[in-house]
Amino acid sequence: MTNNTELDLNQIRNDFPILHQEVKGKPLVYLDNAATTQKPKAVINAVSSYYETINSNVHRGAHTLSDLATRDFENARVSVQGYLNAETPEQIIWTRGTTEALNLVAHSYARAFLKAGDEIIVSGLEHHSNIVPWQITCEVTGAQLKVIPVLDNGELDMDAYGNLLSDKTKLVSVAHVSNALGTINPVKAIIDQAHDAGAVVCIDGAQAVPHWAIDVQSLDCDFYAFSGHKLFGPTGIGALYGKQELLDKMIPYQAGGEMIEKVSFSGTTYNQIPYKFEAGTPNIGGAIGLAAAVDYLMQLPREALELHEQALMTYANQKAADFEGIRLVGTAKEKTGAFSFLIDGAHPHDVGTLLDQQGIAVRTGHHCAMPIMDQFCIPGTVRASFAFYNTLEEIDQLFAGLEKAKMLLL
Numbered sequence: 064m065t066n067n068t069e070l071d072l073n074q075i076r077n078d079f080p081i082l083h084q085e086v087k088g089k090p091l092v093y094l095d096n097a098a099t100t101q102k103p104k105a106v107i108n109a110v111s112s113y114y115e116t117i118n119s120n121v122h123r124g125a126h127t128l129s130d131l132a133t134r135d136f137e138n139a140r141v142s143v144q145g146y147l148n149a150e151t152p153e154q155i156i157w158t159r160g161t162t163e164a165l166n167l168v169a170h171s172y173a174r175a176f177l178k179a180g181d182e183i184i185v186s187g188l189e190h191h192s193n194i195v196p197w198q199i200t201c202e203v204t205g206a207q208l209k210v211i212p213v214l215d216n217g218e219l220d221m222d223a224y225g226n227l228l229s230d231k232t233k234l235v236s237v238a239h240v241s242n243a244l245g246t247i248n249p250v251k252a253i254i255d256q257a258h259d260a261g262a263v264v265c266i267d268g269a270q271a272v273p274h275w276a277i278d279v280q281s282l283d284c285d286f287y288a289f290s291g292h293k294l295f296g297p298t299g300i301g302a303l304y305g306k307q308e309l310l311d312k313m314i315p316y317q318a319g320g321e322m323i324e325k326v327s328f329s330g331t332t333y334n335q336i337p338y339k340f341e342a343g344t345p346n347i348g349g350a351i352g353l354a355a356a357v358d359y360l361m362q363l364p365r366e367a368l369e370l371h372e373q374a375l376m377t378y379a380n381q382k383a384a385d386f387e388g389i390r391l392v393g394t395a396k397e398k399t400g401a402f403s404f405l406i407d408g409a410h411p412h413d414v415g416t417l418l419d420q421q422g423i424a425v426r427t428g429h430h431c432a433m434p435i436m437d438q439f440c441i442p443g444t445v446r447a448s449f450a451f452y453n454t455l456e457e458i459d460q461l462f463a464g465l466e467k468a469k470m471l472l473l
């Protein structure tokens with residue numbers, strides 16, 4: 064099967080050195096992009112160039128290198144602002160990733176402003192990072208957690224969502240895209256309905272950002288969280304977008320250097336956003352690497368790549384339709400990235416191990432989304448997850464690998 068788009072995927076794949084290697088004596092087929100994406104040379108070079116030429120601490124302005132590091136670090140914030148179409152760079156807060164961004168909202172907004180009797184809504188298909196911070200918030204504040212049910216095909220039950228909303232709802236936090244099932248959630252409708260009920264909305268964008276540029280202003284979300292490493296950038300860096308009026312009134316997340324305006328034993332005052340939430344020396348090289356990822360993405364033909372990714376999903380579905388003994392987990396109409404399945408009679412881990420022996424990297428298990436696995440009464444799935452640099456040939460290889468695994472296991 065050849066690639067039928069006009070894209071020069073070979074050229075794009077050449078930007079990613081890691082893809083050109085053998086694993087277990089076979090050409091690597093990397094289909095674990097929902098766990099982490101690979102990094103283009105532009106990102107690797109930006110990080111190493113930062114350490115080779117201007118490594119210094121930021122915002123301490125005493126010397127030239129520190130000024131240069133500060134400039135690139137703050138320019139990186141502007142790049143991310145552009146990718147999310149945020150109103151101002153100050154609304155981009157650096158975090159370690161999605162998990163920390165969601166914990167920041169839970170700590171600095173929800174714990175500070177919610178009280179007993181209030182309600183938080185999440186969905187049944189969330190990653191644990193978008194469940195546990197809210198459970199802790201509920202324990203601390205006495206608020207209650209409500210869960211949007213998930214239909215058998217992996218779509219959210221939007222009628223049930225409408226019924227859950229009330230004047231008690233203070234916060235709704237849902238994934239833009241499910242990491243376990245690939246479902247693209249109707250976040251615009253979720254946000255609008257939550258706002259009608261007077262609630263604030265936080266979107267976990269971890270699995271959406273690699274597939275298209277986000278527009279937080281047209282979504283009108285109150286918070287948007289994502290991880291750099293799933294956006295072709297380094298690990299250990301991510302960001303939280305927030306609406307300014309909310310960020311301004313929120314309490315600091317961690318305390319220490321950088322987040323203060325003035326410290327004295329008679330009273331300490333806090334810095335402005337975003338620094339109020341950025342205690343301690345930040346991940347400067349990571350932020351610069353993430354900006355390089357964003358800049359790299361912006362010069363790619365994103366629309367054509369999005370179509371290509373849709374073609375990968377369609378092709379995987381077609382191959383599955385002809386494959387005996389496969390059960391797809393998550394068959395929502397709108398999907399991207401994750402293609403989850405089970406092979407009848409085989410444990411997902413065994414399938415994963417046999418694929419690995421053929422150089423094919425997938426993830427197996429519950430994907431940190433145990434509630435949705437429980438709902439489907441399964442311990443986990445095999446998950447192939449696609450990025451724009453994957454090819455139709457690699458999907459052929461996945462299914463050839465599955466045939467082999469089936470022969471060995473059954």
Ligand code: 7TS
Binds near residue numbers: 161163290
């Ligand atoms: N939210 C979603 C939807 C995710 O997919 C993940 C990571 C997170 C939050 C947490 O992101 P982190 O960067 O802070 O760890 N998901 C996965 C995955 O599906 N496989 O490995 C990590």
